[in-house]
Amino acid sequence: xxxxxxxxxxxxxxxxxxxxxxxxxxxxxxxxxxxxxxxxxxxxxxxxxxxxxxxxxxxxxxxxxxxxxxxxxxxxxxxxxxxxxxxxxxxxxxxxxxxxxxxxxxxxxxxxxxxxxxxxxxxxxxxxxxxxxxxxxxxxxxxxxxxxxxxxxxxxxxxxxxxxxxxxxxxxxxxxxxxxxxxxxxxxxxxxxxxxxxxxxxxxxxxxxx
Numbered sequence: 496x497x498x499x500x501x502x503x504x505x506x507x508x509x510x511x512x513x514x515x516x517x518x519x520x521x522x523x524x525x526x527x528x529x530x531x532x533x534x535x536x537x538x539x540x541x542x543x544x545x546x547x548x549x550x551x552x553x554x555x556x557x558x559x560x561x562x563x564x565x566x567x568x569x570x571x572x573x574x575x576x577x578x579x580x581x582x583x584x585x586x587x588x589x590x591x592x593x594x595x596x597x598x599x600x601x602x603x604x605x606x607x608x609x610x611x612x613x614x615x616x617x618x619x620x621x622x623x624x625x626x627x628x629x630x631x632x633x634x635x636x637x638x639x640x641x642x643x644x645x646x647x648x649x650x651x652x653x654x655x656x657x658x659x660x661x662x663x664x665x666x667x668x669x670x671x672x673x674x675x676x677x678x679x680x681x682x683x684x685x686x687x688x689x690x691x692x693x694x695x696x697x698x699x700x701x702x703x704x705x
Contacts, residue, residue, distance in 0.1 A: 496534040497547055497703050499527045500572050508580040512673045514662050525657060526571040532564040547700035548641055555642040566637040569700050570619055570651060576698060577650050579680035586685035588692075596629040604675055606631050612668045614654055620671075622650040622684065624691035647691035649684045 502522055507515035533550070536558075545553075547569050554562035585593070585600060597603040603622070611620040614633040621632050623646045632640070633654065640646040652658075652674055659670035683698075690697035 497530055498701055499530045500701050502575055504580055509578060509678060512677050517662050521657060529564045529567040533568050536561045536564060551639060551641050563637045566639045570639055572700055573648060574651050574653050576683060577680055578678040582678055583680045583682040585681040589685040589688050592627055592629050592688060608671050611654060611671045617655045620652045620654055621648055623648055624688055627692050647687060647697055649687040
């Protein structure tokens with residue numbers, strides 16, 4: 496069965512952008528429910544034989560319920576990993592790729608925030624790479640770039656209301672600005688880009704346990 500990964504920081508470490516109360520509920524209840532539902536929907540023993548990435552890609556071909564839960568489990572785990580208290584500097588290789596795609600870091604910030612603010616309803620906001628070429632995209636509900644074998648997710652922000660409703664009074668744009676400016680772990684984003692350039696898998700969800 497798949498597990499709920501621990502947070503890579505203390506539950507209060509992302510405040511005030513994401514309060515401890517929001518993070519405990521988001522991780523301990525919302526994320527946990529998706530993991531539990533994914534395990535329940537898988538056949539006996541199936542969760543110990545497949546990666547969650549494989550489950551998401553297979554379910555995308557027609558098993559809507561399994562896809563929604565497995566993709567949400569994966570998206571949330573990736574989201575936690577994209578953040579670090581206080582953020583992190585942008586690595587040189589990533590900075591060069593950003594300059595090619597967006598002009599500079601400010602150009603990326605502007606496009607990312609605009610895409611997130613314009614997205615209607617619930618979903619996820621991504622920075623992705625196709626090889627060394629970067630782009631910004633949003634997906635609806637549980638949508639994930641995992642379903643496109645040519646894309647590597649580098650960064651994601653949760654656009655579902657429960658991610659920011661209490662802390663930011665449902666001000667999505669205000670949340671996105673604070674999140675971008677204070678929490679993004681650019682060292683992790685850079686490592687994902689390195690994997691994309693090398694045509695490697697990058698970050699993987701923890702392996703299932705018996």
